[in-house]
Amino acid sequence: MIPACSSVLLSLSCVPTSVFLLTTIPACYNSKLRMDLLQSVSFLLVLLYPGRVTSDSDVVRVRRGELTVLHCWADPGDTLLQVTWKLHLYNSSCVISYKIEENDTETSYSSCSTRMRSDNLSLSISDTDVTDEGTYTCIVINDKRTFSTDKSLQVLAPPSTFLRLTSDGSAECGATGGNPPAEISWIPHSHDINTTVLGEPDRTWSVISTFSSGTINETSVTCVVSHPTFVNPWTGDIRLRGYGLRLDNILRxxxxxxVTILIAGVLYVKLKQQEQKIPGEQINEES
Known part of the structure; x- marks a missing residue:
């Protein structure tokens, strides 16, 4: 004989007043049936009424190679049923689910990196890489409501810098392997600067800037590289020895x-004067 159990009415605050859901469940508070049904209903509400689910957002910045720990928010007074992480990365996605059933827990991974681990309300990523950048959505399901948290993960990678002369004597400054792309400027400023930004296969960036030496009256220039991972901008000086004619050489x-034309002109005039003077002297001598 099945014992009679009273029925309970589940009220979900994330549903508007015009939409309500009545679920009759035997009041056996620790039963697996009640927990599974609550989880199913909560997931349906996330899909059907995403705007009604309480949410939060944040931006997390870490350096490449560090340990990243993302946290979900939950009311300590609520009974936690399930935590699900939905990862939307650059060219992939995956799901990590942490399910709590009475005194037991179960974690499932779907297409996620082995460097990722879910533990209760946190998600840890070891040896964080630039490819881990993306949006991490945490969905917390408890016995009262569903709470969604969005975390935007940004992975900072310091670039390698260099400054050198090209074969034509121009100055070339670069910042490679950085994320986000570095910013390069020159002192003094010139309109004859060519800067190229290239995306690398590992999702880092290379920035190459070339300063032409043929249009300025300078013997040296300074390259300035700025990046979020630098405490102070990186600077480098280099002397220009281009093969082109610079302004000072053109003036010289x-x-x-x-001066050469003036000297040649003066000599020419004097020579003409001497030629005109010699015939007159010969006539006087003959007479």
Missing amino acids: LIIIVI
Whole structure:
């Protein structure tokens, strides 16, 4: 004979007043049936009424190679039933579910990296890489409501910098393997600067900036590289020895040409004067 149990009415605050759900369950508070039904109903509400589920958002920034720990919010007074992490990465997605049944827990992983582990309300990622960037949605299901938390994970990777001269004498400054892309500027500023940003297969960025030496009146320039992982901007100085004519050399050449023309003109005039003077002297001597 099945014992008679009183019925309970589950009220879900995340559903608007015009939409209600009556679920009659035997009041056996620790039964697996009640827990499974609560979890199923909560998941349906997340899908049907995403705007009514209480939510929170945050941005988490970590360095590449560090341990990342993401936390969900939950009221300590509520009975925790299930925690689910939904990961939306650059070109993949996966789900981690942490289910609590009476005195037992069960964790399931679906297409997630082996570096990821779920423990109660937290998700840990060992040796965090740039490919782990994305949106991490945590859905907490308890006996009263469903709570959703969005975490945007940004992985910072410090770039490697260099400064060198190219074959034509221009200055080339670069920041490779960084995330996000580095910013490169020059001192002094010039309009003849070419900067290229390249995405690498490992989702890092390479920034290459070339300063042409043929259009400025400078013997040296300074490259400045800025990045969120740098306490202070990286700077490097380099002397220009380009094969092109710089402004100071052009001015010297113009002055030399003008002086040469003037000297040649003076010599030409004097020579003409001497040629005109010699015939007159010969006539006087004959007379």
